Amino acid sequence: MSLAQEKGLLRFLTCGSVDDGKSTLIGHLLFDCNEVSEDGLARLHAQSQAGGRAGAALDYSLLVDGLMAEREQGITIDVAYRYFSTPKRKFIVADTPGHEQYTRNMATGASNSDLAILLVDASKGLQIQTKRHSKIVSLMGIRHLVLAVNKMDLVEYRQDVFDTIAADYLTFAQKLGDCDIQAIPLSALQGDNLSRHSEAMAWYDGPTLLDHLETVDTSHAVKVSAFRLPVQWVNRPNANFRGYSGTISAGQVSIGDDVRIGPSGALSKIASILTPDGEAKSAGIGEAVTVTLADERDISRGNVIAAADDPPPVSDQFAAHVIWMHQQPLLPGRQLQLRLGAQSVNAAVTELKYVINYEDNSHNAGKTLGFNETGYCNLALDHPVVFDTFENNRDMGSFILVDKLSNETVGAGMIAFGLRRADNVHWQAMDVDKQARAALKGQKPCVLWFTGLSGSGKSTIANLLEKRLLARGGHTYLLDGDNVRHGLNRDLGFTDADRVENIRRIGEVSRLMVDAGLLVMVSFISPFRSERRLARQMVEDGEFVEVFVDTPLEICEERDVKGLYKKARAGQIKNFTGIDSPYEAPENPEIHLHAADKTPEELAEEVFAVLEAKGIV
Template sequence: MTTKKLNIQEFLDQDQKKDLLRLLTAGSVDDGKSTLIGRLMFDSKMLYEDQLAALERDSKRVGHAGEDIDYALLLDGLKAEREQGITIDVAYRYFSTAKRKFIIADTPGHEQYTRNMITGGSTANLAIILIDARHGVITQTKRHTYLANLLGIKHVVVAINKMDLEDYNQERFEEIRDTYESFVTKLDVPDVNFIPLSALKGDNVVETSEKMSWYHGPSLLEFLENVHVSSDRNFDDLRYPVQYVLRPDIKFRGFSTSVASGIIKKGDEVMVLPSMKKSKVQSIVTYDKELDYAFPPQSVTVTLEDEIDISRGDMLVHPDNLPRVERQFEAMLVWMDETDMNLSTQFYIKQASNNTKARIDAIKYKVDVNTLEKSNIEKFKLNEIGRVVLTTTKPLFFDPYKKNKQTGSFILIDPVTHNTVAVGMIIDKLSSKELPSRITDVDKAKIAKGEALIKPEEYEKEYNQKGETIWITGLHGSGKNELAFSLERKLFENGAKAVLIDGSSLRLGLNRELDYSPADRAEHVRRVAHISKMLNDQGIITICSFISRNESLRNQVAEIIGEERFHMFYMDATLDYCKNNKPELYDKADKGEIENLPGVDLEYQAPTNAKMAFKPEDNEKNLVEILDYLAVNKIFPVH
């Protein structure tokens, strides 16, 4: 019994020491990705009896392989995937052999699921690109190869599948290989291998096939078991991004994280970023023991000989090997949100253990992942990829993605929804001379003419309203101010961007040098019109309460603001009502103490072209009617 226990323990220890290969499969619809992985698991004896029984039963019921077992059902777990015979979501599967452990990401082939492939391939060491031997290299093949290259995957296996449908023809295999090689030379993929196979029949999947005796390479599983990926990690540049400060008691203060790259040793001199303070590594601790050194992707806690202020987001590095410490950099960006990019948004950026805010300063170009052509665009939509320039609020510690995936990658998070809207791969820093101006030559020409850089429709979309003027006219005491102030309050409660302009406030400041003569009254209103126009141009609703005593003056106001944006309402109150409402003012006019009061010694012309005329006795009813008018005319949708 003791011997048996020892053998089991030895087996478990040996299994624990096996290295892990993360890989993804990609290909066009019906190229056989899921079938290939299912076949790998089946032929490598990694399925239990109940799984085999369920697979045989499901193959007869919903399979797409005729009389053969449909191995794709092992991975296509979603109901929609089984019904359509396609992969939609990323399916992860784990299996192991005597030599190695494997985590496989089966990624969807459709272009609309590009973000799913990016997610599935973000941690992969190797990519299997499937090609249907009947169709050869197609657009999707190029797209998936480009995405693998973008993700920094250094090992690519081109699995030319369904060779059984091409009678295992060597010339067909070589033709496809040559076509693919002529394309992949344009990219930076250092290790490309070609394997002809039939996933459905099992040829060259686990065992080499006698049906393709002209092929002298390894089977797919043999290649996966032996491909060397450990050197892909960066062991040269120490990057230790602190995730957590560990203080279990007063005597211990350590800094915990997983080693992003490089090797950290006991006694090493290290520098803390951003403070640039130096110390030496006192100990490297795990949950059960101390280590002399640690390397990626080990998770450890490091203590230092000196008391240095270190917190989450700081980074330990070797003093003679520093990362970039910058606020501006270029990156390749994959847009992953259903909502289009908004360049005015200040996103949250998460890079290594660092969190701060970032803005997108410029879009250099968009890449058509099907043709590799570059084009200029104003914003990204779902699944689009391109090169951008970003600026962060505080400096980040990073390396180019090609040199160090762990410190060269980041995600952008929407500040409102908190959705991850994009993933990025840093290309490199930018010098101050290379930094883009957010003002283009076209913009400069507009500025020279005094034209706005923000379009009215942009304001309208952002504010959910139109920048227009509500002009309320009537005599002193007619109730126009009560309506104007009530309207401002109601719009504010509903989230509108509105500004109230009334005569009394302006006469205390901007127009204080103007008197009440007919000429100065006209100048007073003319200035109000220009202020309203400026605010309307910036998407703001203005509410103006002014007597504006005749048609000529009101027409001039409409012309300045723009007749299509000018909405006039008339407070139709009798002179007796106005006198009762403001008796002191009208008493002074009757006694001759003040002059040029409209309705008394200065003519007031009631408007004939007002949108609505209101009686002052029912302010609530008037308010409802004007709000309805704004909603019907799509100026502001009051809830």
């Protein structure tokens, strides 16, 4: 907020392993800066007595461990924000947890910070977590690191212990790139080198933690100097006013400036600028403005108004670092929503180039990206977006990935560069089109996607339906999951990643066949909703008919036509749908066949009737 900037604001985060003393450190800092109120202090005394971790002494961590659950477990479980100030600066602290399952919160804290304090327990030495956290915060663009070697009181304030840890860390940190690192020996519990120099560590002549926080220069200007205004909101109170609102993410703008609108590339001039303080002639980075243009342009939320002579790149493919934040791994090919500024598009990782190994900074090959892993990958989007690289402009180079079903934020990404491939492979326009081919056959081409458990009767029903359609003169093709696996998808196994690729290929083949004017029947277990959605999105609206063959697992297992359930139960087949791999039933299939008590003939007839009703045949 602009108010804070008058005095200078530093946002920093603290990270470290469990029990390194983060909460104690922040609590003690707040205490030293007189930010603890009398009633807060009274509560602290009471709670320290009742079960604090510091025995009878004041347990400063109780000042910051907010949630009941973590008070009971004795660990911080979420990001907590704290506010304090000294006469020199204002501070916002993100207190972030160290243990592995909540690392995503650390990335969250880092995304809005300029400096990171990495805590190390002097009695334990440098831990893997510290390296992991360093790598994450450096990836997140933080260039100022403080190595806080805590609990020096436990090692008798020995200089050699500190020196070894600091040297180890500096060796490791060389791989982090261009960073400013300050190592400080301290005791958060006793207050040594927090806000006052430690008498016990007279050998240390560097700054105290607070000195350093007050004076470190974090003016890391956005490297893009040209004007960028991502449009957040189109303001139209009446027919005479059409303004575009947003916060300027780079550069300056003045009335009369030439601007280019991305992604369309249209040109115009700035006609007026409205700031929170009223009309203005110009405005700069960080200001929330509403601008109007000299010409009528079709601009909507997500577009970017930028300097005409230095516009940001536009692409539907780019390479990026992605931090994965969900228990279900990232599977290349799976559709996600990508949100970059006010833009949101569908996206999929097309290629996972490598997974970063935090321990030694090396790169590992990987097919999927697991919880808390970071990978470098290519992404393909269904619409082009306007962006800058993350290094040049954090605001326009960062994105989040959202699961389209649960709506959870599952990943965060930082754009390395755009891929121009999209510009070079053009669509060849054909003169004879789908409509012409379909008209010849007197049918409306579509995909009939049969999904259901193994043994539910998908293929049997599809077979009967194909005969029925053929008798009517329909031109059909049946793609059977098993058969396709013998040829086109011979190279794929049954891991989640391979299943996604399997469906992607079948989806592409059916799309081509629909283009050829055929009625394509796909008989395929396809257990995941997101993959079925992927196949659906490959064809046009109305061309995808999902047929859910709903046969209860008990019946399928009893039939066990291919003897597969028996094998799966015996543990001879892994990842078998319904046994040790989930089946996600369709929520709104076009056709829902309750298959338990009907014959395949009746079911095929049911599908046929729907196709007639829809005018497909």
